[in-house]
Amino acid sequence: MTTAPLPQGFAVRLNRRARVRDGGRTLVGGAPTRVIHLTDKARGVITGRTLRVSDRVSALLADRLLEIGMADPIAAELPGLDLGQVTVVVPARDRPDALARLLAAIGDRHHVIVVDDASADPAAIARVAAAHRAELVPLARNMGPAGARNAGLRRVRTPFVAFVDSDVVPEPDAFAILLRHFTDPRVAMAAPRVLGLRMPGRDRWIRRYEDARSSLDLGVEPGIVRPRAPVSWVPSACLLARVDALGAGFSADLRVGEDVDLVWRLAAEGWRVRYEPGAIVRHEHRTAVPDWLRRKAFYGTGAHLLAQRHGRDVAPAVLTPWSAAFALTLLAQRRWSLPVAALIFAAAAVRMSAKVKGSDDPTRLALILTSDRAVAAVWQTTALLLRHWWPLAAVGCVFSRRLRRTVAAAAVFDAVADLRRTGAHLDPVRYALARRLDDAAYGAGVWYGAIKGRSLQALLPDMRHPRRVRSRIWPTFRRRRRDDRPRHRPTHGKR
Incomplete structure (x- = not known):
């Protein structure tokens, strides 16, 4: 991986989750959340919430903010790169009509490699590839999406490769927008937002739910992609990558979760992966309920396989002892629940205030951070009760009135809040039904994978003790320091 600095003119903006406090001296945010105190010189390179690289100090600060997930590149202000440097690899198995639709959308702007993953009718795939002047790579046996992509990757001779599934249609400027992110020499991969493809005669209620709440749609906020970040993975429906960073490519033995595995391996190697919702591709969502449920369950089975490779990064929740105690105390619904939860919250806030004493108002900042953690813990x-642990919750509801009340309230609140957030064109009753079916199918898949693999690791929360992770960025460099990194010392951080 290169250690080259960000180029002159590279622009980043503090993201929505980053808070500016103490007159711009303190920044709060990132993934995991941390507090950064800036010196006067560092503050001077940030205008409003935007920073443009103009010298070594601004380059180092911008790189640091990108790395901790507190800022994102302004894609529209980054220089464009040559689209001719991108080869498109399309893994295909049957569905010649969808393949023809994709190749027509790509046009002649890129060299295209179609990998026929042992289709039942290979002649149909060959005819479509020939009609669009795409290179065809037929496979003698079915290798799965990961193996098919790797077969195409081995034939790529350009610096960048776009992996695009055959049931996807990219919008005209999608690749151009994604390619801008590679102005950052540490970016190995960028992914677009995946929205639903309008299909005549398929305006079913599940399609309307998927349009608003698809597993492939990661939202409107850009972000760095890595474990425990707000965007922790990106789907392989469409990915643009730096060929030199991929090595051998996807893990060919994975039939599900291969995209998550690749992203996390790149992150572990020090590369950056970016999610860019300004670039959009359209995906042909499943609209028949049985097919839709099977796909959701299939996604769930990948949790066990990923847990074997990536350990607790797959955990369905991340809690500290105090936040877990706070949430469980409230969910107990006893007379003592509120006062005990208040005592737990107060103790956590006092401890937090000692960690952020560098702030002008450490008490207020501690209350904000503790509140964020408490709300996240309850949520x-x-x-967990509605998604990963629903089989246990269902059994518990038979014997416990309090648990029935908790699960019912959680289900209603989740559906109402989610419907309001997504703005789905669906009535509340059917949206709530689809939401619960979604969670039930995925959770069933997780349990199936766990039982088959004889391990509950993918079902267990990650219990972590609070850590002091303080960061102070210094924009000046003393002569005795030989590197170009800003001086910093730990101040605070939390998950």
Whole structure:
């Protein structure tokens, strides 16, 4: 991986989750959350919430903010790269009509490699590839999406490769927008937002739910992609990557979760992966309920396989002892629940204030950070009951009135909040039904994978003790320091 600095003119903007406090001296945000105190010189290179690289100090600060997930590149202000440097690899198995639709959308702007993953009718795939002047790579046996992509990757001779599934249609400027991110020499991969493809005669209620809540749609906010970040993975439906960073490519033995595995391996090697919602591709969502449920369950089975490779990064929740105790105390619904939860919250806030004493108002900042953690803990705990642990919750509801009340309230609140957030064109009753079916199918897949693999690792929360991760960025460099990194010392951080 290169250690080259960000180029002159590279622009980043503090993201929505980053808070500016103490007159711009303190930044709070990132993934995991941390507090950074800036010196006057570092503050001077940030205008409003935007930073443009103009010298070594601004380059180092921009790189640091990108790395901790506190800022994102302004894609529209980055220089464009030559689209001719991108080869498109399309893994295909049957569905010649969808393949023809994709190749027509790509046109002649790129060299295209179609990998026929042992189709039942290979002649149909060959005819479509020939009609669009695409290179055809037929495979004698079915290798799965990961193996098919790798077969195409081995034939790529350009610096960049775009992996695009045959049931996807990229919008005209999608690749151009993604390619801008590679102005950052540490970016190995960029992914677009995946929205639904309008299909005549398929305006079913599940399609309307998927349009608003698809597993492949990661939202409107850009971000760095890595474990525990707000965007922790990106789907392989469409990915643009730097060929030199990929090595051998996807893990060919994985039939599900191969995209998550590749992203996390790149992140572990020090590369950056970016999610860019400004670039959009359209995906042909499943609209028949049985097919839709099977696909959701299939996604869930990948959790066990990923847990074997990536350990606790796959955990369905991340909690500290105090936040877990706070959430469980409230969910107990006893007379003592509120006062005990208040005592737990107060103790956590006092401890937090000692960690952020470099702030002008450490008490207020501690209350904000503690509140964020408390709300997240309650939300994660109720989400466990509805999604990953629903079989256990269903059994518990038979015997416990309090648990029935908790699960019912959580289900209603989750559906209402989610419908309001997504703005789905679907009535509340059917949206709530689809939401619960979605969670039930995925959770069933997780349990199936765990039982088959004889391990509950993918179902267990990650219990972590609070850590002091303080960061102070200095924009000046003393002569005795031989590297170009800003001086910093730990101040605070939390998950």
